[in-house]
Amino acid sequence: MTPANLAEVVLAAARTVFSARGLDQSTLPETVTVERPRNPEHGDYAATLALQLAKKIGVPPRELAGEIAEQLGRAPGIKSVEIAGPGFLNIRLDAAAAGLLASGVVEAGEAYGHTDRFAGQRVNLEFVSANPTGPVHIGGVRWAAVGDALSRLLRATGAEVTTEYYFNDAGSQIDRFARSLRAAALGEPTPEDGYRGAYIGEIASTVAEVHPDALTAPEPESLETFRVAGVAIMFDEIKSSLVDFGVNFDVYFNEKQLHDQGELDLALERLRAQGHVFEADGAVWLRTTDFGDDKDRVLRKSDGDWTYFAGDCAYYLDKRARGFDRVVIMLGADHHGYVGRMRAMSACFGDDPDANLEILIGQLVNLLENGEALRMSKRAGTTLTLEDLVEKIGVDAARYALARFSSDSPIDIDVDLWTRSTRDNPVYYVQYVAARTASVARNAAEVGLTRGSGDAFHPELLDHEKELDLLKSLGDYPAVVATAAELREPHRVARYLEDLAGAYHRFYDNCRVLPRGDEEITDTHRARLWLNDATRTVIANGLGLLGVTAPERM
Incomplete structure (x- = not known):
């Protein structure tokens, strides 16, 4: 029985009590929250429904809790219900009800943990959107990992999501890029405000090779060639590096x-x-100050040129015109000032910023090696890039490390830690469980141990303390996914997976799944194989939400 199933049982019990008392059923909530108590001695799950309702209906909370508990005691799978404090419901499941979760997880497969929490919502999720004037820097890589994980979470909770990369190919930065390329191709010094790094020389050489006339054409014509061709090359490289990182955008908007x-x-x-x-x-x-901005914003300058803010307005309107209910934009740490003006802009269009616009700000990332921060990229010549990070620790470790922390907190990625094959490396710790559960399944097949089905599965045999702890952890997964999606916090999934990995290790150390030697295969072995395979399912599903692989061997 999952927490979601139990919540339905608790709500049904409350409906029965309300019906018997002749109370208004509309007072009841649509959903009920059941949580694991901090102290396991208080039961498997706790509910506060009686406390929430008592004042509304004028019934003492312990009295209401007692009547709900009486109904719950008659429900299949409920071993006992105790009333604690002012009206808490402490619920214990019988072993069979708890153990059935293992088969439910395995049978649900990739769908386990999915809900319809955000069904019907059309979300446009924009992230990375780095200017095509250089490789994706390490701050942008954080958004690549977090944004992609968030898109997976929102889809897992029923939302219709379109991921989008805003391709900025206009403006002064692109002009500086073009001048830098032309100077490199002609062997001239880099402009004072230009871009430096080996990649500039590489792109300049490619443009000159494909468009040799650009070297002798008049400067305006030459710059246009380097601008168009150089941006195309740089953006293809950006897209390729993101694809190699496991991030594929639905839309690249120009x-x-x-x-x-x-x-x-x-x-x-x-x-x-x-x-x-x-x-x-x-x-x-x-006049954005009408909606809380600190100053009004220029849309069109006195010389007739549009401002960047005017482009932001047009882009937001374009997204809304495409039918998106909610526009989510992920921005770097240097964009805090955008939040007020963007929310005011949304309101100026007649929208509700709280409903239609959401801006997430990510903090800085530092890469550490031998205890010291790395600053320079071999190729970009300035800040570290996606390629630098992947070269140091690999795609899986990079994605997991970037998604493991709340995005509003700065993080340090220690190369020594994230390349270590030990339990203190979080991604290794979780992936090791993925590999171990797969190994157990392979070894089971070799000795003729199968899960069986129907009468061959005896969930009530999963009554060891460590088995029950693992089952409870597996049951928490759907709620973790829903909360992570709602709060836009993929790191909750990573931290959950680490807790689940710990629960599995304790189960594995105390409850043998495979028979020893010539030992006869028993129903307990079969039940534990269900639990092993359920763990593999949840670990793989959770890692999949983070864009990280669940290896079968390590």
Whole structure:
């Protein structure tokens, strides 16, 4: 029995009590929360429903708890219910009900842990969106790992998600990039505000080889060639590196499209129609201070050029026009100032920022080796890149390490730790359980041990303390996934997997799954094989949400 199943049983018991008392059923919540108590001596699960309802219906909480407990005591799978304190319900399951979870997990397979929590929501999730002027830096890599994990979590909880990369191919940074490439190709010094690094020389050589006329063409024409060809090469490289990292975007949106299709004009007219646009000093402004921004924002400068903020407005409107209910944007630590203006912009369009827009800010990442922070990239010549991180610790460790911590906290990734084949390396610790459960299954097959089904499975035999602890941990998984998706915190899945790995190790050390030597295969062996395979299922599902492999051998 999962916590979700038990919650339904508790709610059904409350409905019965309400019916007997002639109380208004609409007072009951749609769902009930059951949680594992901190102290196992208090039972397998605890519910506070009686405390939540007592005041509303004018019944003493312990009295209401007693009546709910009486109904629960009649439900199949409930061993006992105790009333504690002012009205807590402490529930114990019988062994058979607890053990049945093992078969339920295995039979659900990849679907175990999935819910319809966000069914019907259309979400546009934008992350990374690094300018195509250089390789993805290590801060962007954090968003690649966290954003991709979040997209998987939201899909696992029923949302319709489109992942998107905003391809910024316009503006002053691209001009600087083009000048840097042209200078490198001509053997000239890098412009003072230009980009440096070996990759600039590599791209410049490629452009010059494909477009030799660019070296002798007039400067404006030459710069345009280096801009267009150089950006295309750089962006192909960015996409390739992300794909190698396991991140595939549904949409690559080109900023230039907003300008070419007149979407900035469309956004301006929409904002003007809402009554929030004004003109001053020859420029066109948006009165974002009406919605909490610290100052009004320029949309179009006095020289007629659009601002970056105008592009942000047009892009947001484009996403909403494509039918997305919620626009989620992941930004780096240097973008805190964007939150207020973007929320105000959403409100200026007539939207509810709390419902339609969500901005997540990620903090910095440091890579440590031999106890010292690494700063320089071999190829980029400046900040560390995705390739640098993967070269040091590999894709699985990198994705797990980046997703393991709350994204609003800075993190240090210790190369020595994340390449160690020991239990203190978190990804190794979890993947080792994936490999061990697969090994147990292979060895079981070799000695003729199978799980069996129907009458061959006796869940009541899974009554050892360590078996029950492992079952409880497996039962927690759906709630962990739902909470991680709701709070936008994939790190909850990683931390859960580490706890689950610990529970499995304790089970493995105390409860032998395979028969020894010529020992006869028993129903206990079969039941434990179900539990072993259920653990493998959940470990693989959880790692899959983080974009990390669940190896069968290590």
